[in-house]
Amino acid sequence: MPTVTIDNQAFAAEVDETILQVAARNGVWIPTLCYHAALEPYASCRLCMVEIDRGGWWQMVTACNYPVRRDVTVRVESERAIRARRGVMRLLLARAPESPELRALASRLGVTQTDFPTVTEAEGNCILCGLCVRACEERIGTAAISLTGRGVERKVSAPFGEPSEECILCGSCAAVCPVGTIRLEVHGDEWELVPFGKKGPAQRCAACGAVLTAELVREALARRGPAAVQGILAGEELCARCKRKKLVGQLLAAGGSGAPSAPSER
Amino acid sequence: MKTLVGKFESFTDLEQYRSALKDRAAGVDCVIRVCCGPGCIPKGASKVYEAFRQAAEEADDKTVSVVPKLTGCQGLCECGPIVTLDPGGIFYQHVQEGDVAEIWRESVLGSGVVDRLLHHDEKTGQAARTTEGVPFYQGHQRIALALCGVIDARSIDDYIAAGGYQALAKALGSMKPEEVLDEVYRSGLRGRGGGGFLTGRKWRSAREAHGEPKFVIANGDEGDPGAFMDRALMEGAPHAVIEGMIIGGYAIGSSNGYIYVRDEYPIAVQRLRDAVAKAREMGLLGENILGSGFSFDIRISRGGGAFVCGESTALMASLEGRVGEPRAKYVHTVEFGFRNKPSLLNNVETWANVPAIIGRGADWFAGIGTAKSKGTKVFSLVGKVKNTGLVEVPMGMTLRQIIYQIGGGIRGDRPFKAVQTGGPSGGCIPAAYLDEAVDFDRLTELGSMMGSGGMIVMDEDTCMVNIARYFLRFLKEESCGKCTPCREGIAQMLHILDEIVGGRGTSGDLERLQELAVLLEDTALCALGKTAANPVLSTVRYFRDEYQEHIENHRCPAKECRGLFRYQIDAAACTGCGVCRKKCPVEAITGKKKEPHLIDADKCTNCGTCFDVCRFAAVKKV
Numbered sequence: 001m002p003t004v005t006i007d008n009q010a011f012a013a014e015v016d017e018t019i020l021q022v023a024a025r026n027g028v029w030i031p032t033l034c035y036h037a038a039l040e041p042y043a044s045c046r047l048c049m050v051e052i053d054r055g056g057w058w059q060m061v062t063a064c065n066y067p068v069r070r071d072v073t074v075r076v077e078s079e080r081a082i083r084a085r086r087g088v089m090r091l092l093l094a095r096a097p098e099s100p101e102l103r104a105l106a107s108r109l110g111v112t113q114t115d116f117p118t119v120t121e122a123e124g125n126c127i128l129c130g131l132c133v134r135a136c137e138e139r140i141g142t143a144a145i146s147l148t149g150r151g152v153e154r155k156v157s158a159p160f161g162e163p164s165e166e167c168i169l170c171g172s173c174a175a176v177c178p179v180g181t182i183r184l185e186v187h188g189d190e191w192e193l194v195p196f197g198k199k200g201p202a203q204r205c206a207a208c209g210a211v212l213t214a215e216l217v218r219e220a221l222a223r224r225g226p227a228a229v230q231g232i233l234a235g236e237e238l239c240a241r242c243k244r245k246k247l248v249g250q251l252l253a254a255g256g257s258g259a260p261s262a263p264s265e266r
Numbered sequence: 267m268k269t270l271v272g273k274f275e276s277f278t279d280l281e282q283y284r285s286a287l288k289d290r291a292a293g294v295d296c297v298i299r300v301c302c303g304p305g306c307i308p309k310g311a312s313k314v315y316e317a318f319r320q321a322a323e324e325a326d327d328k329t330v331s332v333v334p335k336l337t338g339c340q341g342l343c344e345c346g347p348i349v350t351l352d353p354g355g356i357f358y359q360h361v362q363e364g365d366v367a368e369i370w371r372e373s374v375l376g377s378g379v380v381d382r383l384l385h386h387d388e389k390t391g392q393a394a395r396t397t398e399g400v401p402f403y404q405g406h407q408r409i410a411l412a413l414c415g416v417i418d419a420r421s422i423d424d425y426i427a428a429g430g431y432q433a434l435a436k437a438l439g440s441m442k443p444e445e446v447l448d449e450v451y452r453s454g455l456r457g458r459g460g461g462g463f464l465t466g467r468k469w470r471s472a473r474e475a476h477g478e479p480k481f482v483i484a485n486g487d488e489g490d491p492g493a494f495m496d497r498a499l500m501e502g503a504p505h506a507v508i509e510g511m512i513i514g515g516y517a518i519g520s521s522n523g524y525i526y527v528r529d530e531y532p533i534a535v536q537r538l539r540d541a542v543a544k545a546r547e548m549g550l551l552g553e554n555i556l557g558s559g560f561s562f563d564i565r566i567s568r569g570g571g572a573f574v575c576g577e578s579t580a581l582m583a584s585l586e587g588r589v590g591e592p593r594a595k596y597v598h599t600v601e602f603g604f605r606n607k608p609s610l611l612n613n614v615e616t617w618a619n620v621p622a623i624i625g626r627g628a629d630w631f632a633g634i635g636t637a638k639s640k641g642t643k644v645f646s647l648v649g650k651v652k653n654t655g656l657v658e659v660p661m662g663m664t665l666r667q668i669i670y671q672i673g674g675g676i677r678g679d680r681p682f683k684a685v686q687t688g689g690p691s692g693g694c695i696p697a698a699y700l701d702e703a704v705d706f707d708r709l710t711e712l713g714s715m716m717g718s719g720g721m722i723v724m725d726e727d728t729c730m731v732n733i734a735r736y737f738l739r740f741l742k743e744e745s746c747g748k749c750t751p752c753r754e755g756i757a758q759m760l761h762i763l764d765e766i767v768g769g770r771g772t773s774g775d776l777e778r779l780q781e782l783a784v785l786l787e788d789t790a791l792c793a794l795g796k797t798a799a800n801p802v803l804s805t806v807r808y809f810r811d812e813y814q815e816h817i818e819n820h821r822c823p824a825k826e827c828r829g830l831f832r833y834q835i836d837a838a839a840c841t842g843c844g845v846c847r848k849k850c851p852v853e854a855i856t857g858k859k860k861e862p863h864l865i866d867a868d869k870c871t872n873c874g875t876c877f878d879v880c881r882f883a884a885v886k887k888v
C-alpha cells in the first residue's frame with residue numbers, strides 16, 4: 001500500500017486513489033470547484049493545485065486526478081501551491097465578481113478581492129467548471145447541455161440555444177452547479193430550468209398535492225429505469241410523508257403494535 | 267521492364283522492381299522538375315507543370331524522352347515557381363506558363379539556358395546555372411526532405427527508384443524489433459513536433475507498455491501560423507512518412523497506424539491517401555508486408571480544425587471522434603492513449619527521419635548535429651528576410667548563417683532586430699545571439715524553443731510589444747477554454763498588452779505580466795497554456811526598454827503602435843504638392859502650394875493618411 005505524505009503527515013492509500021481522495025478521507029482540505037465525487041475528475045478549474053516531490057524538483061499537479069501509484073510526498077500548504085491556488089481564484093473572481101458562492105470560497109482561500117479587471121464575460125456567474133454537463137452526460141445519460149465555443153467564447157448551452165428536447169427536468173445540473181447559475185424554478189404546476197428555458201409540468205403527490213418531481217423525470221424513469229423502479233412507478237405516486245402515513249395506517253389496520261421503525265425516505 | 271502484377275511478396279520482388287525502374291530511368295533524356303510546393307502553387311506552378319506535361323506529350327515523337335515531374339517544395343519559395351532540369355541541374359526561378367516554350371527550345375531540345383530565368387547574384391549580377399551558385403542552397407543538408415522536390419510527389423515508383431522502402435526491407439528482413447528500436451535510440455533522434463523528446467525512449471515506453479492493440483500515429487496537424495514544414499513534407503514525400511511509420515510499428519509491435527492531417531491541407535490529405543492506397547496495392551502496407559509476416563496498415567484522418575488539436579491528448583480525442591480538447595492526465599499516452607491503448611505519437615518530420623536512420627545507421631545520423639541535438643531540422647524561414655523558403659540544415663548551424671547566408675539577410679538591408687522561433691509559444695531572440703548554434707537546448711536557454719521549426723525574421727520596424735501581443739492574441743483565440751488559467755490568464759495578459767500599445771500602460775504592468783506567466787506555467791492543463799507566456803517573457807527579457815518606452819513615455823520606438831509616435835513633414839523633402847493637405851480627414855495640414863507643409867499636432871489624429879499618400883516620402887514618423 002503506498003503512503004501519501006501530505007504536509008509531513010503520512011497517510012495510507014490505495015493504488016490509483018487520487019491525492020484528493022486521500023486528503024479528503026483524512027480531513028485535509030484542498031479547495032475544488034469542478035470536482036464532484038460522483039463524477040470523473042475533469043481537472044479544469046485548476047483550484048486543487050498541489051506540489052509533489054519528483055526527486056529533486058517539485059511538480060505542480062491537480063490533486064483531483066493525480067493517481068497514487070507509489071509513495072508520494074505532497075505539499076498543500078507550500079508558498080508556491082498557495083500562490084497558484086490563489087492566483088487561479090483571483091482569475092475566477094475577475095470573471096464572476098458578483099457570485100456570493102465564489103466569494104465565500106475565495107475568502108476561505110484567503111482571497112478577499114481580485115486585482116484583475118473583468119475581461120471575460122460570464123453568463124450568470126458561470127465559471128465553466130463543466131459539472132452540469134458532466135452530471136447530465138455521465139449520471140443521467142442524457143446530453144441535454146454541452147460546452148460549446150472555444151477559449152473565452154466557451155459556454156454551457158443547450159443545442160442551438162433552444163430548450164433541449166432531451167432534457168427531462170431532473171435538475172441534476174442545478175444540483176451540482178457550485179455558483180447557482182443553473183436553477184430549477186417552480187411556478188405553480190410548471191417547472192423551469194433556468195437559464196436553459198426548458199419547461200414542463202410538475203408531478204404531484206396523489207394524496208396531498210405536494211410537488212414530487214417533473215413529469216418528464218417520471219416518464220424517463222418509466223422508459224429506461226430498472227424493473228424495480230418501474231414497479232414502484234406503476235403504483236400510486238405519493239410524497240414521502242403521505243407514504244409513511246399510508247404505511248402506518250395499513251399497519252394499524254392489520255392490528256400491528258405501534259408505529260413501525262421509521263421507513264427510509266423512498 | 268518487369269511490370270508489377272499483384273503485390274511484392276518478397277524482398278527480392280522489391281529489389282527487382284527497383285532495378286527495372288532504374289533501367290527505365292536510364293533511357294530518359296531529360297527530367298523537368300516543376301516545384302508545386304506550398305509557395306509555388308499560388309504563383310502559378312500548376313500551369314507551368316501542365317504546360318511542360320503537354321509539351322512532353324506532344325513532342326512524343328520518340329526522338330527525345332522527356333519526363334516532367336510535379337514535385338514537392340524545392341526550397342526557395344521567394345523565387346517560385348522553381349523549375350530544375352536534368353541533365354545539368356539547371357535552376358530556373360520565377361517561371362511562368364509563358365516561359366515554357368522557351369525553356370523547351372533552349373534547354374530541353376538544345377543545350378542552352380534562358381538567362382533571364384536564372385538566379386542572378388544580388389550584387390555582382392552574375393548568373394548561376396545550378397543551385398550550387400545560389401547562396402540560398404548552400405549549407406543545406408536534406409534528410410527528412412531528401413526526396414522532397416526531387417521525385418514526383420505522386421509517384422511511388424519514383425520513391426522506390428530513389429531507394430525508397432529499402433530501409434523497411436532492411437528492418438523487416440534483417441533486424442529484430444529490438445534492434446530497430448536500439449538503432450533509433452542510439453541515433454539520438456529527438457521529436458520534431460515541439461518538445462524535442464528523445465524518440466527512442468518514447469518508442470521503448472510504447473514497446474514496453476501493456477495493452478493491445480497498440481497504435482502508431484503521425485502528427486501532421488501543423489497549426490503554427492506561417493509554418494509549412496510538415497505540409498511540404500507530406501505533400502512532397504508522403505512515402506517517407508509512411509515508411510517511417512511502418513518501421514515504427516514493427517519496432518513497438520503495432521499493426522495500426524493513423525496519420526492525423528490538418529484539415530486545411532487538402533493536397534497533403536490527397537497525396538497521403540493516394541500514397542497509402544498505392545503502398546497497400548503493392549504490398550508495402552497490409553498483411554504480411556514483403557512476405558515478412560509483419561502486417562501494418564495506415565488510415566488518414568482529417569484534423570479537427572483547431573491549433574490545440576495538435577496536442578497529443580486532444581489529437582487522440584479528436585481521432586476518436588470526440589471534441590479535440592486536451593485531457594488532464596498524469597498517465598502518458600504511450601500507456602493510455604488512443605482508445606485508452608498504448609499509442610506512439612510522433613511528428614511527421616520525426617517519422618520521415620526514421621528510414622534514413624535505419625538505412626544508413628545510427629552512427630551516421632548521430633554524427634550530424636550537436637552533442638544533444640542530432641541530425642537536421644527543417645525550418646520555414648519567413649518574415650523580413652530576402653529569401654523566404656524551406657530550409658533543412660544540420661543542427662548547430664548558427665542563426666546568422668541561416669538568416670544571412672541562406673536567407674540572404676534582411677530586406678532592404680535594414681538592421682536585424684530579432685528572430686522568432688518555435689511557433690506561437692516560442693520566443694524572440696535578439697541580434698546579440700545571432701552567432702548562437704541552433705539546437706533544442708540552446709534555443710530553450712535563450713528563452714525560446716525549437717518548436718516545430720518556424721522562423722520569423724524581424725527588422726527594426728517591428729515593435730516587440732506588438733509582436734508579443736500578436737502571438738498572445740493567436741493563443742487566446744486557440745485556447746480551448748477548458749481550464750481557468752489559460753482561458754482567463756491569457757485574456758488578462760492580452761488586456762495588459764492592449765493597454766500598453768494603446769498608450770495606457772501603467773507601472774507594475776511588467777510585474778503583473780510576469781506574475782501571470784508564472785501562474786500559467788504552474789497551473790495550466792496542457793502545454794498550450796503552460797507556454798503561452800513565452801512570447802511575452804522573451805520580449806520582456808530582451809526588449810524591456812521598449813516596453814518601458816511604451817509604458818512610461820507613451821512612445822513606440824519602432825513607430826508601429828498608432829498613437830505612440832507622431833507624423834511630421836520633413837521640410838527639405840516636401841515639394842508642397844498639397845496631396846496630404848487635401849487628403850487629411852481632419853484638416854490638420856496647412857501650407858502654400860510649392861512650399862513645405864506643416865502638420866498641426868493638436869488636430870492630428872495619427873491616422874497615417876498623409877504618410878500613405880505622400881509620393882516624396884516627406885512625411886516621417888517621429
Ligand SMILES: Cc1cc2nc3c(=O)[nH]c(=O)nc-3n(C[C@H](O)[C@H](O)[C@H](O)COP(=O)(O)O)c2cc1C
Nearest residue numbers: 457458459485487488576577578612613616793794
Ligand atoms: C497546443 C499544441 C499544439 C501542438 N501542435 C503540434 C503539431 O501541429 N504537430 C506536432 O507534431 N506536434 C504538435 N504538438 C506537440 C505534440 O503534443 C506532441 O508532443 C508531438 O506530436 C510528439 O511528436 P514528436 O515527439 O515527434 O515531436 C503540439 C503541442 C501543443 C501543446
Ligand code: SF4
Nearest residue numbers: 747748749752792795
Ligand atoms: S491550457 Fe488552454 S488549451 Fe490547454 S486545456 Fe487549458 S484551456 Fe485548453
